[in-house]
Amino acid sequence: MSSLEKNRADHKRYKEDVKREGKPFFPYALFHDSFMQVVVVAVIIGLATIWKWTAEDVGGGTNPGLLGSLYEEKADPGSTSFVPRPDWYYYFLFYLLRIFKWPDSVILGTVGIPTILLMLLLALPFIDRRRERHPLRRPVAMIAGILVIVAMGTLTWKGATAKEAVASESASAVPTWAAKQGFANDPVAMAGATLFAQSGCLTCHVYTGSGGANLGAPELTAEGSKGLGIDWQIKHLECPSCVTPGSPMPAFKALGADNLKKLATFLEASKGAK
Ligand code: HEC
Incomplete structure (x- = not known):
């Protein structure tokens, strides 16, 4: 029987089945x-x-x-230590973001790979045109399916257990900062340093090699050597744009007077790493 005849016979049988059992x-x-x-x-x-x-x-x-x-x-709009986390069903994408780093490969990881997988899924009926539907006789499809499930499961689990490194990691640098700047014996400056590490300041400011420069924020390693004084620092932290017109730095008034004093003391104690 030629394959065309076989196809026709199959189709006829299918039509009869539908009539009888459909x-x-x-x-x-x-x-x-x-x-x-x-x-x-x-x-x-x-x-x-x-x-x-x-x-x-x-x-x-x-x-x-x-x-x-x-x-x-x-929601506390004054919070600077809030660590955003996605809902659990996005943990796999969330973790992909950690594997593929901004800016080089992030598009590949978050848009490229999921799009390629979806396209493959759409193309599947055109690629796999055999009549065989038994799982054991479709090894490629089965293995690919299982691999996708395992990969998404692993990524979800990794994303769920991923540690938010930023705040705790920089807080562990405080003793090193204190040694370099020589304020280890000043408990107020030490408390300020910990606050500084945990309040998101390092997102924009560099301090003795920690943190990243963003929005044109100046390095603060030698902020204390400018001689601006604690009162000036507190005023600036409460409302940066009132003191430095046009400043894009967010206001930290919500931290409270006590904490601002600690931060200011720390900033003024930072005379530049020795
Ligand atoms: C979103 C980015 C950003 C964050 C977060 C940020 N800053 Fe700034 N900061 C800036 C920019 C931009 C400037 C420069 C303009 C200015 O002086 O206000 C600046 C300036 C400063 C200055 C220098 C003032 C001067 O003129 O000498 C100090 C001190 C300072 N920031 C401390 C802090 C502290 C402490 C924190 C955390 C509580 C913090 N900043 C968080 C962006 C930021």
């Missing part, structure tokens, strides 16, 4: 789909009801019920 779209498929949709909506309404009824609103805060609290803490 069900008409109306009402079977319609009923089937509508029923499932009602079930899904009912589950969502049920979950929302349980969440609303079991969680309590207790004066300001909320008691978490079975499915989480009514409200979470209010």
Whole structure:
């Protein structure tokens, strides 16, 4: 039998099968789909009801019920130590961002690879045109599928357990800074140094080799040698653009007077690394 004849015979058999065993779209498929949709909506309404009824609103805060609290803490626009993290189902992309570094390969990692995989998925019906559907007789497709699941699972797990290095890593540099600058015996300057490491200042400022220069922020290693004084520093931290017109540095007033004093003391104690 030629392959064309075989195809025709297969097609004929398929048509007969459909006639004998198939069900008409109306009402079977319609009923089937509508029923499932009602079930899904009912589950969502049920979950929302349980969440609303079991969680309590207790004066300001909320008691978490079975499915989480009514409200979470209010967002604090003054926070500079907030570490943004994605929802769990984006952890794999989140971790890809750590493997592919900005700016060289980040487009490849976050747009390129997922796009290539999606294109392959779309092309699959055109590439794999055999009738074989048994998993064991489709080794390439099975292995590729399993590899994708394993890769996404591993990346999700790595993303979920990834340590946020920034704040803690730079805080561990504080003793080194203190030794270089000679303020190890000044507890206020030491506290200021820790605050400095944890408040995101290093995102823009370089300090004795730590941190990155952004938005044209000056290096602060020798800030204390300018002789500006603690009061000036506090004023500048409270409202940078009031003191230095046009300054793009964010205001740190929200840290509180106590913390600003510590930061200012630390800045003034930084006379330049020896
Ligand atoms: C978003 C970037 C950014 C962040 C974050 C940032 N700064 Fe700045 N900073 C700047 C820029 C830009 C300037 C230069 C303009 C100015 O002087 O205000 C500056 C200037 C300064 C100066 C120099 C003032 C002078 O004229 O000598 C000090 C001191 C300073 N910042 C301290 C800090 C401290 C402390 C923190 C953390 C609590 C911090 N900065 C966080 C961008 C930043």
